[in-house]
Amino acid sequence: MGDTQRQRLEAREEAILAAAASLFSESGVDGTRMAEIARKADVAEGTVYLYYKNKHELLEAVVDRFWRELTKGAKAAVTSNAPLSQQLTELASYHLHSLIDDFKIVEITSRARQRHGEPGRQLPQIREYVRVFDLIMQRGIASGELEASTPVWQMRDVFYGTLEHSARTLVLREQPFDGSVIDNLLSLFDGYRLKHYPTKQDSGSKQAALELLQQLESEISRW
Amino acid sequence: MGDTQRQRLEAREEAILAAAASLFSESGVDGTRMAEIARKADVAEGTVYLYYKNKHELLEAVVDRFWRELTKGAKAAVTSNAPLSQQLTELASYHLHSLIDDFKIVEITSRARQRHGEPGRQLPQIREYVRVFDLIMQRGIASGELEASTPVWQMRDVFYGTLEHSARTLVLREQPFDGSVIDNLLSLFDGYRLKHYPTKQDSGSKQAALELLQQLESEISRW
């Protein structure tokens, strides 16, 4: 049956990819020989080249798959219709954990971007991953929880960039994870939150109004 | 004269470094052959190895020098005793411009960090560069312009990480520079600013006090 045949091929391709991912991650790209990958995947060296044109394409495939898997997880963290702040927290936590766990692959990513020929490209799967972050910002704007005056991509860059850099800081310090990074980021993000002063139509907000008034009074009373 | 001799050696070392920097930056590390570097530096291939043990050490030297130069510029941008927000703006602008201009080297940096043997190290000159950012945050805290409850490194990660990621976004979009990124970041940073309510001793602040009161009134009047 041709179906089993196709499955065998896909299994081989997967075995090669997995072997490469694990070895690249462990010993780096330069520290990994093609012969090793072949041996670990249990194929002859030449066979690798039937599935991937060269070492660089194999690297690209490894990196691309990593971000594809990450995208799945990120989408899952965001799918619920919980309040914005909670979704941001979940996404941030997932993101930070992942970057820390697979830091080696994250670093290797920039190398996959550089195709020997020329200009720095964005790999499609990374683009896709970043879109998840954009999506959540857009939803926040649509629901009125985030102000619309700041471009989505700038809010996203703050969110994404901060976490990426924090991951680097933590890894280089050999601290595994620190949730306070996320708390900090989220409290900063309040700067993007719309301040809702209750309106007259808003009948259920009497309580909120009183709290706000109290806060103002307390601030005034300080001088 | 032994002095001229030493100068000639240093000039050669510099020529090799410059050749490597320019070629790495143009064609990437893998796209650059040692023979090319030698030719561009006008020495024999073997001579390169009298100054740098191997290609990877040469790469490290190139990257390290880049960040060392950057540190100089950053320190200059911060040396004045202007108000915090202005210094942050200058540093951010310098940082963003530099990362965009030499994006290729920035990307190559992560590769220099990975020594074939083992774990991701932080190159000393990058550490030094990041310290400039820490310094400015610390000053802000010392002068009471920034709150002290958030760890310095977290504020720095927000600042640094956001700009680094923004640089990537801009470069991949082939937009050269966008100052609004900096405005956005700085207005967000207001979240770290201490709110100064004027005190009774603070005789010169009558004006500020009135403005604050007016703002409160306007906010209250909205409902």
Place this chain on the structure above:
DNA sequence: CATTAATAATGAGGCATACTCAGTGACTAT
């Protein structure tokens, strides 16, 4: 200035390794 010693530079060749390809096997269809 001649001679010797020390230091720097050279580039042909060694060597590791990414990649190729002619040959072999395995599976399918008739």
Place this chain on the structure above:
DNA sequence: ATAGTCACTGAGTATGCCTCATTATTAATG
């Protein structure tokens, strides 16, 4: 059973990093 197609193999080739015996240059010495 036979021919034809497709996947696989691994010895061999090409490339590019790096070494090292040799040569050139500078410094030291009498």
